[in-house]
Amino acid sequence: MMEKKDYALNVSGRRPEKGNYLAPLFKGLAYTLKNYFSKSVTIQYPTERRRIRDRWRGLHRLKVDDQGKLKCVACGLCAKICPPQAITIVPYEEEGETRYPKEFIIDEIRCIFCGFCQEACPKDAIELTKVYDYVDYHREDFIFDIEKLKNPEKFIFTGK
Amino acid sequence: MIEFWIILIIKTLVVFGVSMLIVAYSTWIERKVLGLVQLRHGPMRVGWHGLLQPLADGVKGFMKEEVIPDNADKPIFIIAPIISIGAALSLLVIIPFGDTVTIMGREITLYLTDLDIGILYVLGISTIGSYGCMLGGWSSGNKYGMIGALRAGAQMISYELPMALAVISVVMVCGTLSLVGIVESQAGLWNIVKQPLAFFLFIICGLAEINRTPFDMPEAEAELACGFNVEYSSMKFALFFMAEYCHMFVFGTMVTTLFLGGWHGPLLPGPVWFFIKTFAVVFFCVWERSTFPRYRYDQVMELGWKVLMPAGLLNIVLTGLWMVIFNI
Numbered sequence: 001m002m003e004k005k006d007y008a009l010n011v012s013g014r015r016p017e018k019g020n021y022l023a024p025l026f027k028g029l030a031y032t033l034k035n036y037f038s039k040s041v042t043i044q045y046p047t048e049r050r051r052i053r054d055r056w057r058g059l060h061r062l063k064v065d066d067q068g069k070l071k072c073v074a075c076g077l078c079a080k081i082c083p084p085q086a087i088t089i090v091p092y093e094e095e096g097e098t099r100y101p102k103e104f105i106i107d108e109i110r111c112i113f114c115g116f117c118q119e120a121c122p123k124d125a126i127e128l129t130k131v132y133d134y135v136d137y138h139r140e141d142f143i144f145d146i147e148k149l150k151n152p153e154k155f156i157f158t159g160k
Numbered sequence: 161m162i163e164f165w166i167i168l169i170i171k172t173l174v175v176f177g178v179s180m181l182i183v184a185y186s187t188w189i190e191r192k193v194l195g196l197v198q199l200r201h202g203p204m205r206v207g208w209h210g211l212l213q214p215l216a217d218g219v220k221g222f223m224k225e226e227v228i229p230d231n232a233d234k235p236i237f238i239i240a241p242i243i244s245i246g247a248a249l250s251l252l253v254i255i256p257f258g259d260t261v262t263i264m265g266r267e268i269t270l271y272l273t274d275l276d277i278g279i280l281y282v283l284g285i286s287t288i289g290s291y292g293c294m295l296g297g298w299s300s301g302n303k304y305g306m307i308g309a310l311r312a313g314a315q316m317i318s319y320e321l322p323m324a325l326a327v328i329s330v331v332m333v334c335g336t337l338s339l340v341g342i343v344e345s346q347a348g349l350w351n352i353v354k355q356p357l358a359f360f361l362f363i364i365c366g367l368a369e370i371n372r373t374p375f376d377m378p379e380a381e382a383e384l385a386c387g388f389n390v391e392y393s394s395m396k397f398a399l400f401f402m403a404e405y406c407h408m409f410v411f412g413t414m415v416t417t418l419f420l421g422g423w424h425g426p427l428l429p430g431p432v433w434f435f436i437k438t439f440a441v442v443f444f445c446v447w448e449r450s451t452f453p454r455y456r457y458d459q460v461m462e463l464g465w466k467v468l469m470p471a472g473l474l475n476i477v478l479t480g481l482w483m484v485i486f487n488i
Contacts, residue, residue: 032197033197035199036193036447040195040199
């Protein structure tokens with residue numbers, strides 16, 4: 001008793017023992033020939049890339065405000081909520097000035113790209129960009145400090 | 161006298177060079193066509209659309225380390241691929257590429273030789289070629305290789321019989337065994353019209369002879385992990401591989417000579433039509449590889465002995481009756 005399954009091509013409606021063996025061969029050949037002339041579904045990375053969705057979670061960016069200062073106030077909420085504890089913050093505060101991070105280190109290899117830091121931040125100072133293909137040769141280069149975090153878009157792989 | 165030898169040497173070099181190029185690029189054709197049928201591109205990186213891929217495979221064949229297992233029977237292990245490629249290359253000598261042409265005032269035949277026993281030579285040498293597979297698997301010292309070799313040997317010898325029967329009916333119609341004679345007798349009407357059943361028989365048995373899907377049990381990639389050539393590494397494996405593709409090319413040329421009218425065709429010169437028809441057959445071989453599943457070993461044997469051999473005998477009887485009744 002054959003249920004209606006989802007085949008790509010149903011060459012014979014009958015059971016195999018009672019089936020005709022020659023016509024299904026030609027049906028199969030016709031189907032593969034049709035596929036030969038169809039457009040292939042390959043995306044040729046790196047010259048072509050897939051469409052990236054708006055809420056894609058890639059590398060982090062520390063945002064700056066209009067005067068070029070970091071928005072981050074080093075409250076430590078992102079470091080506290082980060083599941084693999086990939087963020088290290090050393091805050092600094094002078095007398096009468098606002099707090100800012102002296103060191104803000106994200107270990108991108110430990111990061112699981114969950115986006116909790118982006119949701120936890122009260123100042124909207126950290127966000128996850130759409131950069132997904134950063135590659136490098138040494139593990140030390142994956143530990144991002146403030147300079148690298150300010151502009152992660154320069155790490156997009158261009159095929160060179 | 162010396163002129164004869166110079167012409168012969170030049171022809172040999174040309175035929176050998178062209179055939180080796182075609183064999184190398186039929187691997188490219190296979191990978192590309194298989195890819196496009198499976199909705200992906202084939203090799204794309206090594207040169208424009210992967211055209212330098214056979215070159216890269218050749219370099220890989222030279223650079224890899226040769227591994228000979230301890231259990232292997234060393235002399236036979238080394239000789240087996242040589243037998244295979246030797247038999248495959250010996251088949252190149254009687255391929256009739258075209259008619260006689262006149263170059264620089266001399267009549268030059270576009271084939272290396274025209275034996276009077278033409279098609280018998282092809283059948284005989286391809287049988288010797290199956291020795292390479294059997295010895296290769298046997299001497300590997302590996303039980304999977306041995307099973308692959310056993311199956312390869314049994315399949316190859318049991319499909320030679322229906323193939324010979326199909327050839328016999330073609331010879332009955334054309335009246336000569338020599339390949340050039342068979343092509344010339346098709347000047348008016350191709351043999352595929354006169355002998356359709358023999359055409360089907362020959363195609364099926366030829367696919368079984370060259371160990372191609374749906375009969376590629378000996379080199380079943382998913383099941384036996386490459387069958388009889390499981391223990392072979394770089395250069396010897398490359399020789400087996402090239403022997404298989406050379407056999408496929410020769411199969412294409414044999415189908416063209418016996419059934420598709422050889423070099424005959426309307427406007428273009430003879431050799432061009434010959435290559436168009438041969439590449440159509442080679443394309444068919446790759447196309448059906450991507451379509452059909454693989455026969456199980458007992459199904460292969462049953463098909464060969466119970467279906468194809470009676471069909472071959474029936475074809476001979478019918479051809480004989482036709483010839484007697486209509487006095488052809």
